Amino acid sequence: MSDKQYISSYCRISKNQVHVNGNISFESDKNKSFPEFIKEVYKHLGMSYPKFYKMDHLSKLGLVATEFLLDYEKKPDLSGPGTGIVLANSVSSLDTDIAYQKTISKKEEYFPSPAVFVYTLPNIVMGEICIKHHIQGESIFFVNKDFDPSLMHFYVNDLFQRKDLNSILLGWVDYLDNDYLSLFCLVKKNPSTEKDCSEKINFTVHDLEKLF
Secondary structure, three states: HHHHEEEEEEEEEOOOOEEOOEEEEEEEEOOOOHHHHHHHHHHHHHHHHHHHHOOHHHHHHHHHHHHHHHHHHOOOOEEEEEOOOOOOOEEOOHHHHHHHHHHHOHHHHHOOOOHHHHHOOOOHHHHHHHHOEEEOOEEEEEEOOOHHHHHHHHHHHHHHHHHHOEEEEEEEEEEEEEEEEEEEEEEOOOOOOOOOOOOOOOOOHHHHHHEE
C-alpha cells in the first residue's frame, strides 16, 4: 500500500522556529518563552479564532502546525469523514496535569479549574483540530517514549485500507515545561490522475524515519 500514499507537506516546530517542507516559514527570538512564541505565530498566521487563547499549550502547538500545513496546501477542505488524524507524543498531557494538580494539592488553596481539567487528556488536541476544521474521520492518539515510524506507517496504511479516507493528518506533538516539538505531515492517496510533484515524499517507514 505504501506506493499508493505520499506525504504532500510537513511542518516542524521547535526552538521558536517553524519549518515547512524544510524551509523556515517563521522564527522568533530563541529566548522567548513558548507562550510568547505561540502568540506571535498565531498573529503571523492571521488566525481569527478566539478559542485559541483558552487552549492548553499542547493544543495550541498542534493547531498551529495544522494551520501551516493547510496554508502550504492552499487551504484544502478537510471537513467530513474523508480525513483522519493519527497523533502521538511521549508525555501525554503531563504539563497540564501538573498545572491542574497545583489547584487541588492543598486544602487551604483548593480551587480546581474546569477550564484546566478539560485538557488533562492528550487526545484533546485532536478534538480541537477536528472542531476547527470539521474533521469527522477516524482518529487515534498514541503515547510512546519515542516516535515509532513502523507503528505509524502500519496504522495509517491500515486506515486507508479499512476506511474511506482521502487524507490523514499524521504527527508528533509534545510539550512539557517550555520544551516542545511538533512535526506534522499530511498523507494523501496518490491517484493515477494526479500529476507528480517534485516535493512529493513517498510514505514509507524509511521516509518517516528521515522526517522524524
